[in-house]
Amino acid sequence: MGQEISYFFQPRGLDSKNQPLKRFFLCLERLKVQESDFEEVEVPIEILGTTVTDKASGFTGMAVDFIRHINGCFHVFIQPRGLISGDGTPVDVMDFDLRGCTGKMIEQLSEQAKKESQKKNPSPTGGRWTRAQPASSPRPPRRR
Incomplete structure (x- = not known):
């Protein structure tokens, strides 16, 4: 048996077939971060x-x-x-x-x-959105 530590996550809820949502896992190495992993952003x-x-x-x-x-x-x-x-x-x-x-x-x-x-830093939409495209790229989900 290896010495790897993994964390399994089981989201609450059921999918469209009434089955539990797919679980996912992360190994400990994926959870280690350092200062250089983050970018400082000035938000106005x-x-x-x-x-x-x-x-x-x-x-x-x-x-x-x-x-x-x-x-x-x-x-x-x-x-x-x-x-x-x-x-x-x-x-x-x-x-x-x-x-x-x-x-x-x-x-x-x-x-x-x-x-x-x-x-x-080009705009990802490039100014080409039209009404025919889904206007409901509403506000992104808020992180909690």
């Missing part, structure tokens, strides 16, 4: 709760969330005021590349700095 939290506007579309509302994509691009989720007439549901939250937004707490980049930033 001062923007949350303020009014922001996407310059290209004019979409305006409150900044309610961020997502930092793996390539380093920040998107801000904007929740506009108001309800959809007829059914009274809130207007969808939409996310936009932070570099294309304005607001009291958003630092504006010069055109040159913006181009360099977009080259270094």
Whole structure:
């Protein structure tokens, strides 16, 4: 018998066939981390709760969330005021590349700095989202 230590995890719940969800395991080596495994990221939290506007579309509302994509691009989720007439549901939250937004707490980049930033950290959507694509890439699940 080896000296390896493994941790098994059994999520709560059942799948669509009423079977327990698949368990997974991690060996102890996968759980060891060091300072160099983490990247320090400056998150502009001062923007949350303020009014922001996407310059290209004019979409305006409150900044309610961020997502930092793996390539380093920040998107801000904007929740506009108001309800959809007829059914009274809130207007969808939409996310936009932070570099294309304005607001009291958003630092504006010069055109040159913006181009360099977009080259270094391109937006994963590339500005090509359309209404035909699933608009419900709603806010990402929150980590607890």
